[in-house]
Amino acid sequence: MLPPGWAAIPRERFAAHGFEAVIADQDPYDPETIHYFSGFRPPPGFMKTLPNLKAIFSLGAGVDGFLRDPDLPRHVPLVRFVDPTLMHEMAQYVVMHVLIAHRGQRFFDAAQKESSWRQRMLARPSRDTRIGMLGLGDIGSTIAASLLPFDFQLSGWSRSRKTVPGVKSFAGESELPDFLAQCDYLVCVLPLTDATRGIMNAKLFAQLPKGAWVINVARGGHLIEADLIAALDSGHLAGAVLDVFQAEPMGPDNPIWQHPKITATPHIAALTDQKAALAFIGDCVARSESGRALDHVVDVTRGY
Secondary structure: OEOOOOOOOOHHHHHHOOOOOOEOOOOOOOHHHOOEEEEOOOOOOOHHHOOOOOEEEEOOOOOHHHHOOOOOOOOOOEEOOOOHHHHHHHHHHHHHHHHHHHOOHHHHHHHHHOOOOOOOOOOOOHHHOEEEEEOOOHHHHHHHHHHHHHOOEEEEEEOOOOOEOOEEEEEOHHHHHHHHHOOOEEEEOOOOOOOOOOOEOHHHHHHOOOOEEEEEOOOHHHEOHHHHHHHHHOOOEEEEEEOOOOOOOOOOOOOOOOOOOEEEOOOOOOOOOHHHHHHHHHHHHHHHHHOOOOOOEOOOOOOO
């Protein structure tokens, strides 16, 4: 079973992978005949209506859309989508916005609008600019690798120690304050779990250096939006780039839209390509049907 909106893909493509596809909310189906479900954020309670599931495949990098369902069948393997293209697109987005901020491009955009020839030096050279990945898994490591050629100082924080070329590793709650204290740019790529929900709050922002930037490409649930606006308005933070929000789509009255220090984009840092997703589903089904182990199975107790 696949999510709504997939009917545009010719059915023979599904058959080529050895399975028959049912599109949720479009095709009639017998719940007892559904062995695999693939989607992103199914309605709470929906998964328990499919009694014979063998596996669930997420079509996004995160799986919080499944784990927030208290009735999710925990005995069924939940597989997260790992796609190099998606990870590199996420890295492109972060690199682009880091460089826009680092080079002061918004200052020159404003000068151009005024037909004004204004020059200024960089706030600091890249070799003295510190970028920290809050989360150092597959995506965080890919972002770090993409930033390496620009000569930034790179670090990452995770629950356990990681070894990533060119990146200083901080691990565990005890090392989080030291990590934050040396981040001129903080890039959130954490999975959304009970432990990380609301982690980007006033307490965290206060531990960042004055003039730091915050970039969130993970989940809107990580960020307390009011705390971010307060930190920006006080002058402690210099700016923020947000691609994810507490409510999506973001309402027209949300102050984030008009805030002069925030760049907001509508959850487009990386979008799942249907062809890549179809190949992923086909591989997962083939593995399951042949009795081989599935890759990237989520530990539901940890949330990732």
